[in-house]
Amino acid sequence: MELQFNSTINEGLYLKNPQSTPVGKAIIRESILMMADLGNEHFTFKKLASRINTTEATVYRYFENKHLLLLYVINLYWLLIEFQLIFYTQNLKDDKSKINRIIQILMEGAEGKLKYEGIDVAALYRIIITEGNKVYMTKSVKEDNDKQFFKAYKDLCNTIADVFKSYNAKYKYHHSLASTLIEMAHLQHFFAENLPRLTDKKGNLNNNKYVAQYLDNFVFSVLDKK
Amino acid sequence: MELQFNSTINEGLYLKNPQSTPVGKAIIRESILMMADLGNEHFTFKKLASRINTTEATVYRYFENKHLLLLYVINLYWLLIEFQLIFYTQNLKDDKSKINRIIQILMEGAEGKLKYEGIDVAALYRIIITEGNKVYMTKSVKEDNDKQFFKAYKDLCNTIADVFKSYNAKYKYHHSLASTLIEMAHLQHFFAENLPRLTDKKGNLNNNKYVAQYLDNFVFSVLDKK
DNA sequence: TTGTTTATAATAGTAATACTATCAAAAATA
DNA sequence: TATTTTTGATAGTATTACTATTATAAACAA
Numbered sequence: 001m002e003l004q005f006n007s008t009i010n011e012g013l014y015l016k017n018p019q020s021t022p023v024g025k026a027i028i029r030e031s032i033l034m035m036a037d038l039g040n041e042h043f044t045f046k047k048l049a050s051r052i053n054t055t056e057a058t059v060y061r062y063f064e065n066k067h068l069l070l071l072y073v074i075n076l077y078w079l080l081i082e083f084q085l086i087f088y089t090q091n092l093k094d095d096k097s098k099i100n101r102i103i104q105i106l107m108e109g110a111e112g113k114l115k116y117e118g119i120d121v122a123a124l125y126r127i128i129i130t131e132g133n134k135v136y137m138t139k140s141v142k143e144d145n146d147k148q149f150f151k152a153y154k155d156l157c158n159t160i161a162d163v164f165k166s167y168n169a170k171y172k173y174h175h176s177l178a179s180t181l182i183e184m185a186h187l188q189h190f191f192a193e194n195l196p197r198l199t200d201k202k203g204n205l206n207n208n209k210y211v212a213q214y215l216d217n218f219v220f221s222v223l224d225k226k
Numbered sequence: 227m228e229l230q231f232n233s234t235i236n237e238g239l240y241l242k243n244p245q246s247t248p249v250g251k252a253i254i255r256e257s258i259l260m261m262a263d264l265g266n267e268h269f270t271f272k273k274l275a276s277r278i279n280t281t282e283a284t285v286y287r288y289f290e291n292k293h294l295l296l297l298y299v300i301n302l303y304w305l306l307i308e309f310q311l312i313f314y315t316q317n318l319k320d321d322k323s324k325i326n327r328i329i330q331i332l333m334e335g336a337e338g339k340l341k342y343e344g345i346d347v348a349a350l351y352r353i354i355i356t357e358g359n360k361v362y363m364t365k366s367v368k369e370d371n372d373k374q375f376f377k378a379y380k381d382l383c384n385t386i387a388d389v390f391k392s393y394n395a396k397y398k399y400h401h402s403l404a405s406t407l408i409e410m411a412h413l414q415h416f417f418a419e420n421l422p423r424l425t426d427k428k429g430n431l432n433n434n435k436y437v438a439q440y441l442d443n444f445v446f447s448v449l450d451k452k
Numbered sequence: 453t454t455g456t457t458t459a460t461a462a463t464a465g466t467a468a469t470a471c472t473a474t475c476a477a478a479a480a481t482a
Numbered sequence: 483t484a485t486t487t488t489t490g491a492t493a494g495t496a497t498t499a500c501t502a503t504t505a506t507a508a509a510c511a512a
Contacts, residue, residue, distance in 0.1 A: 016488090023489080039365045044469065055490060060471075130363050133413075137356045139265045141420045154423045172426060173440050179417060179424040180410055180444075187359075187409060188402055194367045197380045198405040200398060214399050218406070218448055225447040242459095249460080270498065281461060286500075 008079065012147045013072045016062050019117075024062055026052040029118050032073055036123035040070055040131045071135050071149055077128050078152035080116060081105060085159055095167035099223075102160055103215050106185040107208045129186045157182065168223045177222060181215060188214060234305065238373045239298045242288050245343075250288055252278040255344050258299055262349035266296055266357045297361050297375055303354050304378035306342060307331060311385055321393035325449075328386055329441050332411040333434045355412045383408065394449045403448060407441060414440060 011017075018024030030052050035043045045059045045066065063069040084105045089098045116124075136150060144150065160178035164171065171177070191198040192207040201210045237243075244250030256278050261269045271285045271292065289295040310331045315324045342350075362376060370376065386404035390397065397403070417424040418433040427436040 021488080042365065045471085046469080055492090056471085057473090057491085058489060061488080065470075133359065134363070136421065137360070137416070139268065145421060150421060154421070157424050173443065174426060175423065176414055176417075176425045176440050177444070180406070180414070183409070183413060184406055188406070190363070191402075191405060195362065195371060195376060195380070197401065198383050199402045200400060214402050217399065218403075218444075221448040221451040222444050225450070247459080271500085272498080281463090282500085283462085283502090284460060287459080291499075 008152070009072065009075055010148055010151065013068050013075065013149065014063055015060075018062050018072070023052070023054055023058060025118065026054075027059060027062055027069075028073070028076075029120075031069060032119055032123050032127065035070070035073065035131065036120075036126040040066070040127075040134065067135070067138070067140075070131060071144070073124070073127060074132060074135050075149070075152050076116075076119070077124055077132075078156050080121070080124070082152065082156045082159060085156070089163070095163055096220075098163050099167060099219060100216065102163065103181070103185070103212055103219070106182065106215075107189075107212045129190050132186055133183070164223060171223055171225075177219070181219060184218075185211060185215060234378070235298065235301055236374055236377065239294050239301065239375065240289055241286075244288050244298070249278070249280055249284060251344065252280075253285060253288055253295075254299070254302075255346075257295060258345055258349050258353065261296070261299065261357065262346075262352040266292070266353075266360065293361075293364070293366075296357060297370070299350070299353060300358060300361050301375070301378050302342075302345070303350055303358075304382050306347070306350070308378065308382045308385060311382070315389070321389055322446075324389050325393060325445060326442065328389065329407070329411070329438055329445070332408065332441075333415075333438045355416050358412055359409070390449060397449055397451075403445070407445060410444075411437060411441060 016024065018028050027048065031043070031048055034048055034051065038047075043066070045056050049056045049059050063072065085102060088105060089101050092098050092101060136144070138144070157175055157178045160181065161174035164174040164177055188199060188211045189207055192201045192210055199210070199214075201207070242250065244254050253274065257269070257274055260274055260277065264273075269292070271282050275282045275285050289298065311328060314331060315327050318324050318327060362370070364370070383401055383404045386407065387400035390400040390403055414425060414437045415433055418427045418436055425436070425440075427433070
């Protein structure tokens with residue numbers, strides 16, 4: 001399946017729209033690969049420029065700085081998940097199946113079945129797992145939030161919260177549960193991989209399966225409580 | 227109440243024990259204040275040195291680099307919480323009260339009632355909230371983990387998991403639930419403060435109260451499920 | 453008290469990073 | 483063909499994250 005770029009990427013994130021030129025597209029495509037490999041800390045515009053045979057100055061004409069490029073990339077993820085969520089849950093009848101599907105979509109990243117404008121989705125997911133919350137854990141959250149840079153995340157959270165609400169209207173923390181679900185999908189995966197003592201994963205169980213089971217149990221325990 | 231430094235701080239974290247000299251103690255004390263203020267990104271050894279009237283070179287004699295200093299500081303937090311957890315739950319009879327107390331301790335940071343070797347505990351908690359998971363979200367997790375730099379976190383997680391186990395032995399994800407609880411205590415607090423749309427906090431409710439209620443609800447929902 | 457170890461101050465220097473600036477050439481477009 | 487847009491090539495700056503050296507001061511031991 002081939003997805004289209006969702007046009008709702010916040011314009012304040014870039015100086016020149018990277019989707020509008022081949023160089024711009026290369027910046028996004030290769031940034032994702034390099035960030036997944038090196039981590040955002042060791043990723044630099046210089047290394048990127050050299051990789052795509054252009055200059056640092058050119059990259060700077062698209063993105064003001066590294067932080068905004070990372071934010072752009074992570075916005076792609078949020079939009080991608082939101083798209084999948086809506087697309088793959090719309091024809092499901094009951095809310096329980098929808099919630100199961102949501103968890104599945106949040107976990108599926110590592111499988112990387114999708115093509116997305118030439119983007120390596122598996123690499124994108126690896127970025128989310130280790131760099132995801134660094135985009136808002138900054139001194140500039142408030143300003144970034146005022147510029148709507150996290151809108152896609154909030155929309156995603158809302159979409160999930162709405163399903164929870166439909167499943168159990170009496171529960172009082174739909175949004176917190178949604179953000180917990182998203183964050184734990186990433187964090188418990190990271191823990192299972194790197195610090196397994198912080199989880200209960202046994203031996204040879206696949207990380208995604210473990211986390212999916214944990215989240216499933218978690219979400220339904222919370223929502224089914226009388 | 228005045229706590230003692232727990233001597234179990236991993237020796238690999240420092241070159242020279244900062245507790246052993248006045249300069250070392252100043253490094254820790256002022257690092258905490260500066261990191262809380264500036265965030266780890268904008269905190270530098272140079273700024274720190276100038277603040278405590280010493281030189282960069284001197285700071286480097288205590289800590290190999292900024293990452294290890296941050297890890298040291300965050301280890302202080304883990305040890306502090308672990309200490310409080312054991313101290314304040316030991317005389318409670320039932321597990322339910324213990325779990326309530328655990329949540330309370332995890333939230334209490336922002337209140338900062340404790341003195342801890344001259345350390346500003348409220349500042350320490352602010353560091354944890356925004357810088358906490360940056361210490362393991364790195365390319366060097368595996369090596370750092372091999373050096374036991376996260377042992378205090380795992381111990382803390384185990385201590386909490388044991389209470390969960392005692393409360394409900396049949397539940398299958400004691401450790402994941404414990405790490406979820408710890409992480410969400412910080413993250414939902416951050417969200418309530420900076421990105422409240424990711425939570426369900428209403429108007430004038432105090433952040434700590436909101437988060438405590440949310441955590442309480444989900445922990446017992448999960449553990450009480452039949 | 454003197455000698456010796458240890459800790460710090462003062463200073464210098466390096467490689468890398470995160471940018472900014474300029475200007476000419478090439479490509480796209482009108 | 484003229485003109486605007488986009489890139490390439492190059493240079494330069496301030497800051498960061500260190501390393502290294504040497505002189506001095508403090509601690510401590512014989």
